[in-house]
Amino acid sequence: MREFEGKVAVVTGTTGIGRAVALHLARQGASVASLGIDLEANAALETMAAAESLLLTVFHADVSVPADVSRTIASAIAAFGGIDIIVNSAAVHPYGTAETTPFEAFMRCMAVNVGSIHLTAEFGVPEMRKRGGGVIVNLSSVQGHACQSGVSAYVASKGAIHALTRAMALDFAADRIRVVSISPGSVRTPILELAARTFEGEDADIDAVFQRFGAAHPLGRIGEPEEVAVLAAFLASDKAGFITGSDHRIDGGLTAGIGVR
Numbered sequence: 001m002r003e004f005e006g007k008v009a010v011v012t013g014t015t016g017i018g019r020a021v022a023l024h025l026a027r028q029g030a031s032v033a034s035l036g037i038d039l040e041a042n043a044a045l046e047t048m049a050a051a052e053s054l055l056l057t058v059f060h061a062d063v064s065v066p067a068d069v070s071r072t073i074a075s076a077i078a079a080f081g082g083i084d085i086i087v088n089s090a091a092v093h094p095y096g097t098a099e100t101t102p103f104e105a106f107m108r109c110m111a112v113n114v115g116s117i118h119l120t121a122e123f124g125v126p127e128m129r130k131r132g133g134g135v136i137v138n139l140s141s142v143q144g145h146a147c148q149s150g151v152s153a154y155v156a157s158k159g160a161i162h163a164l165t166r167a168m169a170l171d172f173a174a175d176r177i178r179v180v181s182i183s184p185g186s187v188r189t190p191i192l193e194l195a196a197r198t199f200e201g202e203d204a205d206i207d208a209v210f211q212r213f214g215a216a217h218p219l220g221r222i223g224e225p226e227e228v229a230v231l232a233a234f235l236a237s238d239k240a241g242f243i244t245g246s247d248h249r250i251d252g253g254l255t256a257g258i259g260v261r
C-alpha cells in the first residue's frame, strides 16, 4: 500500500515546491486538490497529473481571498470526501525596503504568504477535526530566521509564518492536528528565477546565477523542489506523529554558519 492511500491533501501553489509536493503526495496515493492563481501553471500541472493518471485536481484560486479558499476547499471535499493534509506553499516575493516597497505590495505579500495559511486553516481545520486529526505544513524560508537586505515584506511574512505555525500547533493540538513549517534555502523554482532576474537583469544566465547562489550554501549547490517535497511528505506522514510546532530547515547548511569563512 502506498503511504498516503486514502488521504486527501490540499496544496497551494501550482509551480515549484507546491507542484512537487502535490505530485509526490499523489504518486504516494493521496487524492490532491491543488490551488493556484496562475492559469498556465494550473493547466500544466493538470496535464502532468493526467499523464500519470494521478488523483490530482487543480482549482483556480487566489488563496488570499476568503471566498476563493472557501469555494475550492468545499469543492475538494465534494470531490474527495474530506481533508487530512494541507500544504501551504503559495507565496509572492516583492523586492524592496520598508521605504521603497509600496504599502499595497507589503499588504499583498502578507495576505498571500500569511493570510492564506489562516484561510486554509479557517476552512480546512473543521474538516480535519471531522476526520479525527490532520497535518498542516507551512512553507516558510531561511529568511524567517536570518535575512538578506532589500526584501523586507517577504522577510516579515516568513517570520510571521514561524509564529503562526507555533500558535496553530498549540491551538489545534487537542484536535490531533499537527502544524509544522519548512524553511528552505535556495531551491530551483520560478521564485528563485525571479531573484536571479531581479539582481542580475532580465537577460541573466539563470544556470550561472543558480550556481553562484548554490556556492553560498555549504553543500555547494541549490536544492531541488523534489527534495523539499520529500521533507513535506515525511512531516505530513504518520512517521512524524510526535512532531508539531517546529520549523524544519532544508538549506544545505546555509544557516549553520555566520557568513565568514
Ligand SMILES: NC(=O)c1ccc[n+]([C@@H]2O[C@H](COP(=O)([O-])OP(=O)(O)OC[C@H]3O[C@@H](n4cnc5c(N)ncnc54)[C@H](O)[C@@H]3O)[C@@H](O)[C@H]2O)c1
Pocket (backbone or CB within 6 Å): 012, 013, 014, 015, 016, 017, 018, 035, 036, 037, 038, 041, 061, 062, 063, 064, 088, 089, 090, 091, 092, 112, 139, 140, 141, 142, 183, 184, 185, 186, 187, 188, 189, 190, 191, 192
Ligand atoms: N525557491 C526558493 O528558493 C525558496 C526558498 C525559501 C522558501 N521558499 C518558499 O517556498 C514556497 C514555494 O515557492 P516556490 O519556490 O515553489 O516558488 P513558486 O513561485 O514556484 O511558487 C509560488 C506559487 O504561489 C502561487 N501564488 C502566488 N500568489 C498566489 C495567490 N494569490 N493565490 C494562489 N497561488 C498564488 C504562484 O502562482 C506559484 O505557483 C513559498 O512559500 C516560498 O516562499 C522558496
